[in-house]
Amino acid sequence: MGILEGKKILVAGVLTEQSIAFSVARIAQEQGATVVLSNFGRALSLCQRIAKRLPQEAAVVELDVTNTEHLSTLADRLREHVDGLDGVVHSIGFAPQEAMGDGFTEVAWEHAATAFQVSTWSLASLTQACRPLFGDTASVVGLTFDATVAWPVYGWMGAAKAALESTSRYLARELGPEGVRVNLVAAGPLRTMAMKSIPGSSQFEEAWEGRAPLGWSVTDTEPAGKAVAALLSDWFPATTGEIVHVDGGFHAVGV
Numbered sequence: 345m346g347i348l349e350g351k352k353i354l355v356a357g358v359l360t361e362q363s364i365a366f367s368v369a370r371i372a373q374e375q376g377a378t379v380v381l382s383n384f385g386r387a388l389s390l391c392q393r394i395a396k397r398l399p400q401e402a403a404v405v406e407l408d409v410t411n412t413e414h415l416s417t418l419a420d421r422l423r424e425h426v427d428g429l430d431g432v433v434h435s436i437g438f439a440p441q442e443a444m445g446d447g448f449t450e451v452a453w454e455h456a457a458t459a460f461q462v463s464t465w466s467l468a469s470l471t472q473a474c475r476p477l478f479g480d481t482a483s484v485v486g487l488t489f490d491a492t493v494a495w496p497v498y499g500w501m502g503a504a505k506a507a508l509e510s511t512s513r514y515l516a517r518e519l520g521p522e523g524v525r526v527n528l529v530a531a532g533p534l535r536t537m538a539m540k541s542i543p544g545s546s547q548f549e550e551a552w553e554g555r556a557p558l559g560w561s562v563t564d565t566e567p568a569g570k571a572v573a574a575l576l577s578d579w580f581p582a583t584t585g586e587i588v589h590v591d592g593g594f595h596a597v598g599v
Contacts, residue, residue: 346375347577352426356382356407356470357435358391363536364487364529365435366394367569372431373399375573380425384408409436409466418473429477431576434470434486437463437501444499456500463504467511471519471526481523485575486512487568488528488587490595496547509587516585525584527575531568532560532591555599556592 358365383391395402403425439459491506516526533548552560
């Protein structure tokens with residue numbers, strides 16, 4: 345019997361088999377969960393294809409977190425596949441190329457605003473959209489890239505991740521009385537579509553190779569996926585507002 349036996353989980357933002365979100369969906373199914381995936385636009389067809397590569401084909405719903413109609417109808421559309429939700433995985437992030445790289449102070453508000461709306465505000469809006477489906481307890485888990493420091497080339501996505509981490513704490517504070525836990529997993533650099541879109545991201549890989557005490561594989565999403573699955577389970581009943589680092593120990597050591 346798996347640690348997610350009988351649970352219903354939405355994994356938002358699944359795009360490729362190389363993504364953390366795909367690993368989460370696969371592990372969740374292997375641990376007994378019913379999984380629903382989401383994406384939108386051109387990525388929706390990719391998500392539908394990916395859904396067939398899971399141990400059991402998962403249902404897919406369309407969700408653009410910048411579309412208020414998608415958010416307002418999400419609960420009803422999810423009810424076509426599940427009768428409630430025990431967990432939500434927020435694997436959503438985007439910043440225009442203009443918002444990353446050098447020239448942090450030169451970035452126009454419209455580009456920074458996109459990064460914040462898609463990567464930060466969406467954690468709150470997605471949680472709110474799913475709230476009618478939560479029972480006595482639920483777990484919301486998001487993905488971050490350690491925002492306690494400034495990184496090269498990450499630009500306004502780094503600032504959006506810092507805001508995401510703060511947002512998770514505010515959500516934990518507000519939703520805790522309803523039995524809803526909100527936590528984040530901070531994974532090390534992985535060769536996902538998100539990381540590949542960052543100019544100069546090879547710098548992250550080089551840093552991890554030399555500093556992570558446990559070592560680090562930039563192609564292995566399973567450790568992060570397992571951490572998310574654990575937080576979705578009942579094995580962390582009193583943990584909320586937390587950031588779990590899955591980075592080979594990189595965050596804990598200096599040079």
